[in-house]
Amino acid sequence: MGDSSHTSDDRLHRRGLMFILSSPSGAGKTTLSRMLLARDSEIKLSVSATTRPPRPGEVDGVHYHFVSPQEFDRMVEEDDFYEWAHVFGHRYGTPKGKIRAGLKDGKDVLFDIDWQGTQQLYQKDQQDVVRVFILPPSLEELHRRLTGRATDSAEVIAARMERARAEISHWDGYDYVIINDNVDVCFEKVHAILEAERMKRQRQTGLIPFVRGLMG
Ligand SMILES: Nc1nc2c(ncn2[C@@H]2O[C@H](COP(=O)(O)OP(=O)(O)O)[C@@H](O)[C@H]2O)c(=O)[nH]1
Ligand SMILES: Nc1ncnc2c1ncn2[C@@H]1O[C@H](COP(=O)(O)OP(=O)(O)O)[C@@H](O)[C@H]1O
Numbered sequence: 001m002g003d004s005s006h007t008s009d010d011r012l013h014r015r016g017l018m019f020i021l022s023s024p025s026g027a028g029k030t031t032l033s034r035m036l037l038a039r040d041s042e043i044k045l046s047v048s049a050t051t052r053p054p055r056p057g058e059v060d061g062v063h064y065h066f067v068s069p070q071e072f073d074r075m076v077e078e079d080d081f082y083e084w085a086h087v088f089g090h091r092y093g094t095p096k097g098k099i100r101a102g103l104k105d106g107k108d109v110l111f112d113i114d115w116q117g118t119q120q121l122y123q124k125d126q127q128d129v130v131r132v133f134i135l136p137p138s139l140e141e142l143h144r145r146l147t148g149r150a151t152d153s154a155e156v157i158a159a160r161m162e163r164a165r166a167e168i169s170h171w172d173g174y175d176y177v178i179i180n181d182n183v184d185v186c187f188e189k190v191h192a193i194l195e196a197e198r199m200k201r202q203r204q205t206g207l208i209p210f211v212r213g214l215m216g
Helices: 029-039 070-077 099-104 115-124 139-149 156-170 185-196 208-213
Strands: 018-022 041-044 079-086 090-095 108-112 129-135 176-179
Touching: 018 029, 018 115, 018 139, 018 185, 029 108, 070 079, 070 090, 079 115, 090 099, 090 115, 099 108, 108 115, 115 129, 129 185, 139 156, 176 185
Parallel strands: 018 108, 018 129, 041 108, 129 176
Antiparallel strands: 079 090
16 A cells, blocks of 8 residues: 555554563563564664673673763763663663654664653653563562572572562552463563554554545
């Protein structure tokens, strides 16, 4: 179809969305984010900057921009961040990049950020933000996952478990809440939310010309 209200695969033009996945550490949001990026080519990760050191397998510029505290200070001074927060003794921030321009073009952005960042993004841009919170089936299982991941020392795991209750207490600041028991089942739910949110009437900016065309 040569109609400008259509994208190439015959869907209507739409505004992109900001898809936020948050959870207590170890509940599975990184796993789910990676599954989503692998399955869905229309959504791209917002790569945060952090002062935390890389874990084995983490690639600079792919999973995070790993920066020194001095570099982070400079980015804050230059107003490079949409939002930033202290988490587990390190700083994490969302670079502004081209997010806003991308939304207009129908580009979706995935954010793996905590509740503080979620609140800040939501305050700035309510209409584009979709907030999803992932819960573990139990605290015992959360501890098993943090231990099984084998990326953190016993002290760090203890600190993350300590913080888990506080993080869980923010569940009511989210639009959707999913328990990550079976990861494949949980992933299908996350993907279904993304697909449904894309169909929201307000996001489908191509609807008016399309319907006008239908009505002749
Ligand atoms: N506010 C905010 N939080 C972030 C950002 N990037 C990562 N986080 C959060 O920081 C926390 C710690 O992340 P990380 O050290 O990778 O450990 P994880 O919890 O095991 O994924 C998680 O809750 C992330 O969602 C960011 O740019 N802004
Ligand atoms: N549903 C699940 N069942 C069992 N293990 C899981 C599940 N989801 C994630 N994991 C594992 O738990 C650990 C923590 O998951 P991760 O995605 O790193 O969590 P987060 O990013 O929330 O800290 C990883 O080793 C991951 O493979």
